[in-house]
Amino acid sequence: MLLEINNLHADAEQRNVLKGVNLKIGKNELHVLMGPNGSGKTTLAKSIMGHPNVKITEGSILFNGEKINEMPVNERARLGIFLQFQNPVEIEGLGIVNFLNSARGALSKEKISYKEFMGEIKKNGESLKLREDLIGRSLNYGFSGGEKKKMEILQMSMLGPKLAILDEPDSGLDIDAVKIVAENINHIRERTGMSILLITHYSRILSYMDPQFIHVMANGKIVREGGKELITEIEKEGYKLDE
Template identity: 45%
Template sequence: MSVLTVKDLHVSVETDQGTKQILKGVDLSIASNEIHAIMGPNGSGKSTLAYTIAGHPKYHVESGSIMLDDQDVLAMSVDERARAGLFLAMQYPVEIPGVTVTNFLRTAKTAIDGEAPAIRGWIKDVRASMDQLRMDRSFAERNVNEGFSGGEKKRHEILQLELLKPRFAVLDETDSGLDVDALKVVSEGVNRAKEANGLGVLLITHYTRILRYIQPDFVHVFVDGRVAEQGGRELADRLENEGYDRFLTQTNVG
């Protein structure tokens, strides 16, 4: 079993108004085969945590640590983090003109594993995953995310997740822009990856609807760059009924 541990993490970004602190002491621990949901109002630092784990250069770690077992994640480059088993499904996946999905996936797999996958077996795996995600085979010859609908972009993210087989996945609002059918298909893909590979998941979301299909073991409420409260699935249900007002009131009083 592996563990991804975030300890007393403080992160800032540079803005037109100067340095702004976003994360203000985040503590979080995710083990293999666990699903942790992070919920919170806009601007609370959820996506900042995701991009900091992935190594986005925009975010400056002022103090604290991120450890993958005994490995110092903050000392790794972005590609080293990917090879170590970290995966980020982005809220807004970027377009890569001129690069087909087929070439992108095989290049990524080769970079992570250190060797190219055998062609016959690889094609079989890609087609099987695409079929399960209800993606037309012609999708493989399109350029990455170019002209994709919101649902296609999110399915492509989960296709990567299934084929690259990371140890931990950060899913940044994977449910945004999905209709009910697409939400089910994407959720099934995440659950398959968890069952097949013991994947640990950090699921960032505003809404509880995806939690009907991806059952969290733990729910963490993010407010003003900190974990304000944590609990089980029942906490998500409470948030849906009550919103975040009580946390925001506590923050303002504090």
């Protein structure tokens, strides 16, 4: 198992949000997490990454068999965990190339030339249909909603994580961009063999992917699990959580 979460309870700002989550993700697997607004999906994503707003009160998170409950964010990143934010922040003054270069330097020892590095950024940016001049700007500063989402995927492609947690990579994207983002995620997955936990409200992005495991979260717990067929069912009938 790459990720194993056992009976996870966690608070966000002193409020108990996660109430006993169990989740296992193997290598090279694509897992989808759905569920109503406010059910705890983002809180779960943050707890795996080690976000300071989320406090684990019970249970465990194992990554490659190692307990990481108390591990700082940068060490988790070094182990290969990547979180794409539901709402990416704008950081004025932090140049994108510098940012990507120091992030990559912190995570990998591999040496590549500046020219090669820029070539990689350019290639990945083109594949995402990100306007080239955006690369010269500050991180997400003045970016449109969709551009921010694509910028997160660009970061992922440059960092090559082992586990990518994608928190609504499709929200706010136009119809063509959803397809482009899905195809880029697929491509990175094929290239690196990474596992994915993809949070979404919509089946559209999943129609371009091959989701193997679907989990539904409600009120801080995973309450339903299944394969692809669950997506169609939810799309048609809603979550039907009262039964």
